Amino acid sequence: MDILSAVITLFLIMDPLGNIPLFLSVLKTVRPERRQRVLIREIVFAYVVLLACLFLGGIALQLLGLEQESISIAGGIVLFLIAIRMIFPGEKASEAELPEGEPFLVPLAVPLIAGPSALAALLLLQRSSPGQTGSLVIALTIAWALTGAILLSSTFFYRVLRERGLMAIERLMGMVLVMVAVQMFMNGVKTFLAR
Numbered sequence: 001m002d003i004l005s006a007v008i009t010l011f012l013i014m015d016p017l018g019n020i021p022l023f024l025s026v027l028k029t030v031r032p033e034r035r036q037r038v039l040i041r042e043i044v045f046a047y048v049v050l051l052a053c054l055f056l057g058g059i060a061l062q063l064l065g066l067e068q069e070s071i072s073i074a075g076g077i078v079l080f081l082i083a084i085r086m087i088f089p090g091e092k093a094s095e096a097e098l099p100e101g102e103p104f105l106v107p108l109a110v111p112l113i114a115g116p117s118a119l120a121a122l123l124l125l126q127r128s129s130p131g132q133t134g135s136l137v138i139a140l141t142i143a144w145a146l147t148g149a150i151l152l153s154s155t156f157f158y159r160v161l162r163e164r165g166l167m168a169i170e171r172l173m174g175m176v177l178v179m180v181a182v183q184m185f186m187n188g189v190k191t192f193l194a195r
Contacts, residue, residue: 005180006125006139007146012177013082013118014143016150018089018170021163022112023154030102036152038102043148045105046113050122050140053114054133057123068128069192075124076185082117083181086174089167113147128184 027035061071126136150157161169 003135003139003142006129006136007142009079009121009125009177009180010118010140010143011146012086012173012180013079013115013121014113014147015086015170015173016113016147017157017161017166017173018086019112019151020154020158020166023108023151024158026103026108034102039108039152039154040148042103042105042108043113043144043151045109047141047144047148049110049114050118050144051137053119054122054126054136054140057119058126058133061123061127066127068130069188069195071124071127072184072188072191074188075121075128076181076183076188078117078120078124079177079181079184082121083174083177086177087171089170113144113151124184128188 023039027039030038122136122140125139126133129136158166
C-alpha cells in the first residue's frame with residue numbers, strides 16, 4: 001500500500017467529521033478559554049497512542065506468527081465492518097453517557113481519534129507492508145494532522161455543515177472505505193491463491 005492510500009484509509013477510519021458532534025458535546029462542559037488547549041492536548045495524546053501501536057503492535061503480530069495474506073484478508077473484513085458502521089450508524093453516545101468535567105485521554109484521544117479500528121488498521125497496514133514503517137509514520141502523521149485540523153475547526157464545520165451535512169459526508173467516506181476494504185481483501189485472496 002502506498003503512502004496516499006494509507007493516508008486516505010487512516011483518515012477515513014479516524015472519521016474527524018463524524019466525530020465533530022461528540023467532540024463539541026464533550027467540550028461543552030470545559031471553560032471556553034481552555035477548550036482549544038484541551039483539544040490540542042487530546043489530539044497530541046491520540047498521536048502518541050497511535051505511534052506506540054505502530055511501533056509496538058508489530059512485535060505482537062510477529063509473536064502470533066500471522067502471515068501477510070491472513071492480515072490482508074482480516075484487514076479487509078475489519079475495514080469493511082467499520083465502513084458499514086459509518087454508512088449505517090447505530091446509536092451515538094448520548095450526553096448522559098459522556099463523562100463530566102474536563103476530558104483527559106478518554107473519550108477524545110481514545111477512542112474517538114485513536115480508537116480500536118484505527119489501531120487495528122495501523123497494525124494491518126504495517127503487517128501487509130513489511131519494511132515500510134517510515135512510510136507508515138509519514139502516512140499516519142499526515143492523516144492525524146488532517147484530523148487534528150478538522151477537529152480544531154469543529155465549531156466552524158458544525159456551523160457550515162450542520163448535523164445532516166456531517167452525516168452525509170460521513171456516509172460518503174464510508175463508501176470510499178468499503179472500496180478500500182474490498183481491494184485489501186481481494187489482494188489477500190489473490191496472494192493466497194498464487195502460492
